[in-house]
Amino acid sequence: MPISKSSPSSGDGDQGRDNQKRRTRQALVDAAIALRDEGHNPTVAQVAERAMVSRATAYRYFPSTEALISETAADRDxxxxxxxxxxxxxxxxxxxxxxxxxxxxxxxxxxxxxxxxxxxxxxxxxxxxxxxxxxxxxxxxxxxxxxxxxxxxxxxxxxxxxxxxxxxxxxxxxxxxxxxxxxxxxxxxxxxxxxxxxxxxxxxxxxxxxxxxxxxxxxxxxxx
Known part of the structure; x- marks a missing residue:
């Protein structure tokens, strides 16, 4: 059965999920950078709160504060x-x-x-x-x-x-x-x-x- 124009293909769905993951990660990175620029050494929980993302989701991307800080340092520079x-x-x-x-x-x-x-x-x-x-x-x-x-x-x-x-x-x-x-x-x-x-x-x-x-x-x- 052909896919109608109004129905996204599975590839489109995969692309959409990938884009959403990138946006979520970037929101966490941006929040961490903002907190660091304000003089804080943020925890993953604090970053999740600033990014308006659940803690469980934030920990999926950054299992530790060490991982978060090391990555945001590279992203900022x-x-x-x-x-x-x-x-x-x-x-x-x-x-x-x-x-x-x-x-x-x-x-x-x-x-x-x-x-x-x-x-x-x-x-x-x-x-x-x-x-x-x-x-x-x-x-x-x-x-x-x-x-x-x-x-x-x-x-x-x-x-x-x-x-x-x-x-x-x-x-x-x-x-x-x-x-x-x-x-x-x-x-x-x-x-x-x-x-x-x-x-x-x-x-x-x-x-x-x-x-x-x-x-x-x-x-x-x-x-x-």
């Missing part, structure tokens, strides 16, 4: 994307600058970085539905830059590129390159930015190759 890259700028260069800005912010407090990862794992393990409750800060950099290529890359290609970039930017990427490959801080930042630029270049190269093949095929089919 995150450089606005428009200071790094604007529509019309080179997306390859932009993604490298964005990766460097985000990763440098995180790696400047390496203990806090590991605390954040621990809190993420705790939230996931304690959440019976195993739904993602992560903030996805990196996507506020990734999505606008990749979507600036909408006239070049297909929706499917942009989605895959966003997913690939999420692997090389953020907490897990830094822990992998530092703890596993034993890279220095400078090497970690350089490797992550290089990987981000390489992914965008590869996506563009694949699109160009596919376009060349289509044009060649079209030329052959129209030849007398």
């Amino acid at each position: 995150m450089t606005p994307l428009e200071q790094i890259w604007r529509p019309g700028d080179d997306p390859v260069k932009g993604i490298g600058l964005a990766a460097n800005a985000l990763n440098k912010l995180l790696i400047d407090d390496e203990i806090g970085l590991h605390v954040m990862v621990r809190s993420f794992m705790t939230v996931w393990l304690e959440n019976e539905s195993r739904e993602a409750l992560r903030p996805g800060r990196r996507m506020s950099y990734i999505e606008p830059i990749v979507d600036s290529l909408k006239d070049v890359l297909s929706p499917r290609a942009r989605k895959r590129l966003k997913q690939a970039l999420s692997i090389v930017m953020g907490t897990e990427a830094l822990i992998a390159v530092r703890d596993i490959s034993r890279a220095s801080v400078a090497e970690s930042l350089d490797a992550a930015a290089w990987a981000a630029r390489a992914l965008v270049r590869q996506a563009l190269a694949e699109d160009e190759e596919a376009r060349r093949k289509r044009n060649a095929s079209s030329a052959r089919s129209s030849a007398p």
